Amino acid sequence: MEGSSAESALSVSADSIRITDLTQDGDVLTFAITSQKLNSSAGVCVFRAYEDFEWLQQSLFSQENVPGLQGIIFPPLPPKALPLQSNMQTKALKQLGFLALGQDWQGYCKALEFYLQQVATHPTLCKCKALDSFLINSESPGKQRGRKGIFNRLSQAVEEMRKESHKDVDNFFQNERNKNTNIAALSKVATEKLIDVVMTEQKLALACGHFSTSLHLCVNQDDAAAVAFSKVCLKLSDIIEAVKQNFEKVASNNLTTLGLGLDLESRYQEAEKEMLFRRTCKLIELETVKKSTEKAKANKREVMEEFQKAVEKEFSLISSVAKEEIERFHSSRVNVLKNVLIGWCEQQLNTAKECAELYSQHLEACRNMYSE
């Protein structure tokens, strides 16, 4: 593919892309994106709104001169975040899942950051001019709204019903499709369940907070026994506070590691599903072309055969790109999940250790309490 000329398209290093800051102005979230120039130590910082990300994604979808574009698994762009209004909590949660949880959109920023990195490290997509301008141009590129591409979700949803179950000619893709459907559903469920867990943990932390606060109300300094009792209450309040902090930590650990990981996993599975779907569409197109070629009258046959060949070529190109993409996806996905699990486990372990340490300190203090 147009090789070396496009090689220079991306002028920043993919690994250095970070979303460092976020400002909220009413409904609009603006992200500060920093990156490191290749071949120089200079950093670049641009400000982008969600619309710019959308523009980037559309540009990626509608690239021209990229053979087999439809076989590419596009890194999934997180859905648009709506800054919280009071009654939006549940809706946002439904739309964004994990990305809506957590303090100050941290999870969301992380997800966007990961998206950019994925695009930048993708062997084909990184050559897209739009990406470079997105990362470097200080002016917002996405003023002109990208036209609705062929990958519009809405139209897809209608077709999906019909074409999803279409039998594949290639066993590999048939298997992959089956597995993908399965895992996509499962990972989605797992993500939702983990959300429930995290939400409950947050509720518990809140309940502990209330409990600990109201224990302070029991303080009474009237006489010796009351003072002793008050001490006990205060101690308990401290302990409950510790429990609360533990819950908060555990919840945020779940959120920032496994939560984001599972969310990414489920979104990527969706992306793969879309890619497979596009390929299936092509396959169906090819099959209809074949049929009509067979039926075609002799005078048109030649044109039709010509056309069929072109479609066949396109389809096989898509299939080969798709195969590569799927392999790439699987290895990177396992890698990502591995890192997520390790990170998660380590964090939970640390939290548990800290917590145990804290508890044993409290226990010691409690045992010594007014035994003097």
Place this chain on the structure above:
Amino acid sequence: MAASSERSPPPFPDSEEPELLEDSDDGADAFTGTSISEMDSLSPDTTGPPKDIFNEPPEDIFSDPLSDINSEPQKNVKIQSPGSDEAVDLLSDPLDDEADVISSPEVQNPVPDLLKEPVETPKSVVIGKAPSDVSSKPVLKNAIGVRHQDIFEDPPTGSKGSAAKKSGSAELFEDEDDDDDEEEEEDLFKEPLKGMTKKPQPSVASGPPINVFTEVKSEVKVKPHVKDDPTDLFAEEAVTAPATKPSSSGSSRTNGVHSEEQDIFSEATVELSLDSPLNDRKKKDALKASVSAPAAPVASSSSKPPSKTLEELEEEESEDKFDLNISVTNPEKVGDGMNAYMAYKVSTQTSLTMFRSKTFTVRRRFSDFLGLYEKLSEKHSQNGYIIPPPPEKSILGMTKVKVGKEDPSSAEFVERRRAALERYLQRIVSHPSLLQDPDVREFLEKEELPRAVGTQALSGAGFLKMLNKATDAVSKMTIKMNEQDVWFDEKIQDVENEEQQLRKLHVMVESLVNHRKELSGNTAVFAKSVAMLGSSEDNTALSRALSQLAEVEDRIEQLHQDQAANDFFTFSELLADYIRLLGAVRGCFDQRMKAWQRWQDAENMLQKKREAEAKLLWANKPDKLQQAKDEISEWEAKVTQFEREFERISATVQKDVIRFDKEKARDFKRQIIKYLESLLHSEQQLIKYWEAFLPEAKAIA
């Protein structure tokens, strides 16, 4: 009656005749208590008689808080100034008595009579207001020592016979005293004889100790007939109507509340000194007197409740140590269908000698526990004790148990009730006075209990209870008590606030528990979906890691579940218990208020009677005057009695509330430690799980 003219120097409202009697009884009781416990250490051979007298082993008495008495009187005497005055009085008493005994042997006979006299002589002396000018303070200690000796040695002699006793005790006095003291005594001996007529105090005092002794003796003799069980006496008397049983309230007081010890001692002496002027007169009648006289009906306590400071009360509190371990185990369904009930094994482990053995086990059903509470509250709530309430009946829970087979919720119900019953029993026995109750012991020890009635038909009993509560509430509203005591004023407020707070806390803990349960449920679901994800994963290492993770999450779910149970049992139940206990505390305050109301009513009645008398006087109707006077003195007696009762109940409530507060702090602390331990344990388990999982995660290729 007509005796007011004969009043001894310390002038006081002459309305306390019944108390006088009972007072002396008080003293006697105190002495018996003291003597029996002390005897053991002093002269082993003297322990015989009391042992014979009481059917129960004497250790019962030692195990009692009562045993503290031995040391207390002396201490108190030194500390409290009114006490020391009494002590001086005391001093003179025994010595005078000695003199009497020595010089005139006939005194032996009048003595029994003395006991009877107070009944006729309306005299009142308030403690601390009868200072004796007879002897100097240096002798004070000595005197007490003497008295003690006297007391200690008395019962044995008492058992022999009246004539022998007197001389015996006289000898004892001479034997025990040192040279210096003897000199003093000599002086004193002579002095009263001379001063009989001139100085009322010393002369007055002659004889009283004998009085006490005889009372002691007579009690010792009489009591076995009245009751077999000495502990019975101590514990139950408080409940029995004061007028009907001898020594009832007195002994209960000495028994349960040793803070009054000092009081009793001083009272005894003060009152004795009152008797003495009559001594001369009555000597002639002495022969007629019967030993059994002191057993005559006695009115309720006359003692002014001790004005002990809170610090002192608290100090005493800390001395209580119970070596009594009660556990309720093995809940078991007995019977079938709707007649089924749960029976529990109540195991007791103790080194207290009041129990027959060190460990014993009985089976009790739930209604037995309720029955115990009924009995205890019937007997003790009017005294102002905080009686720990048992867990409530739950028709729903029990029906589930009866119908359902192995339902987890019914298992939880049973366990919850078992734990509640255990805590209930533990609270009862940790109450020093309730522990002494024969019903408690019976409950713990006796193989078969008569079936508790009135608790089974919840509907009927519950309805009655509700009615009672309603009437109580009404009467509470109607009673407007202007609280004089700052302590009570604050405490009542505190208790109400505290109840509010505990209710709030309880709600919070409940929500905490519910969230925990929710978390546990969610974790379980998550574990399941992770397991599914793992099973449909291609990458073997990842698949393995995921199924491992599912297992870890399963274990974590178990941890959450355990922790929820911990939250529930350590906090929720604890708070629920204390909400109910605070209700009991408020009940005590209500009892006190009722006592106050009784007193005020009597006061009003007395006022009316007095007015009536004044009218009669004015109208000059002498025929009705006598009746009016009688009524007045009757109501005066009642007023004093109710006032005393009120003060007694106030003291008891105060003491019990202080005890309760301490207990509460201790209890909460214990629970918190337990809770922390469980938290720590959970966290350690968690560490283990994560540590086991980490290599699995790292093994993903």
